[in-house]
Amino acid sequence: MAHIFLSLAIVCLLFQLSAATGIRLQLTHVDAKLNLTKTELSRRAVERTRLRVASLSSSLAASTTASTGNVQAPLHWAQVSYQIDIAVGTPSIPLTVIADTGSDLVWMQCAPCQYCFRQPNDIYDPSKSNTFSKLECSSSLCQSLPSGNRNCDGTDCEYFYSYADKSYTTGLLASETFTFGSVLVPGVGFGCGRMNSLSNSDGSAGIVGLARGPLSLVSQLGAGKFSYCLTSFGESSSSPLLIGSLASLSGAAAQSTPLVQNPNPNMKSFYYLSLQGISVGTTLLPIPSSVFALNSDGSGGTIIDSGTTYTGLQHEAYEAVKQEFQSQVDLPVADGSRTGFDLCFSYPSGAPPGSIPKLVFHFDGADMEFPPRNYMIRYVDAGLLCLAMLETGGTSILGGFQQQNMHVLYDLSGNALSFAAAQCDQL
Known part of the structure; x- marks a missing residue:
């Protein structure tokens, strides 16, 4: 195949297509096809979240250290929860890939593989596609890779891309025709x-990045x-992922908060929000503002991420939330170690519903109030x-x-995140 650049004409075409038409895809949870109980699903999600959080914590330390020297060590995630179905090439072949906002x-994966993990679909073979082209080192996409993640000894752009959980991919940067819906x-x-190498690929052939960087x-x-x-x-029903003109919120109840840019260039891909406080019931918790602060070295702050199943809070904030729920929930505390959560209450089957205090996250300019089903899980068995x-x-x-059941809009042009309650299976 001839070497070509990603031309301005193609970029304009992509913009016009997405702006005029919009793209609709369906997010499917990686466990949707498994015949698991709610307890089993939740336990898997807890383990997946802990792995994702642990990889973030360890790699963030390395990334903030690297940012002060000459080494570039961008941080990305791979432990995620949702997949999408796409098609690639001409003629096209169907593939299931991970959708990752991190x-x-x-x-x-491309044939011929030197080392590849197992996937349910056929591996994409660029030699069988009429629309595959390699990208040269001088292309803008190749140049957007950190210098430590590209090899430009020759004309072709060779890349290496790693994730916090030690997953990685290496090969050639190229362009191709994709079919989305x-x-x-x-x-x-x-x-x-x-x-x-992709840890817990769960039947995926690769990853579609949805973060803030130019390669996404x-x-x-x-x-x-x-x-x-x-x-x-x-639930087995899929969730809509909308890109371009289809991504809009309706209704007066929508609220917006600014998207915050991390000052560390190695953390610039993540979507940060300015979390300012948390309320449980009518109590605004006495959490110092420094707990949620995004620091000059890129540590701290609050990331919004669909691929991390359960919300994780910095130690001081987490302890304050846990203690306040324990104080306000009129149920006996019970051993919940089998669930993976730290705070559980005894709630036998047939017991009358107790009063659950509301939970509100206070962001810059917006209050995100969660319904109880979004922060309390009942294990009937x-x-x-x-x-x-x-x-x-720290993050x-x-x-x-x-x-x-919250419609969440990432407005990259307006640098804001908006949200509103919704019935997602009807959107």
């Missing part, structure tokens, strides 16, 4: 991975905005009611469970 690169998009830049799908499309609406945890939150290191994460 990373940028769009990539998939009913929309065909030519010239999408992607990583054609010849050596790949939303950046390449020039869409300006995208949204999702996550259906209730444990175990007779338990548990607070569905976990403790993290807090607003997870997908807390975003159930």
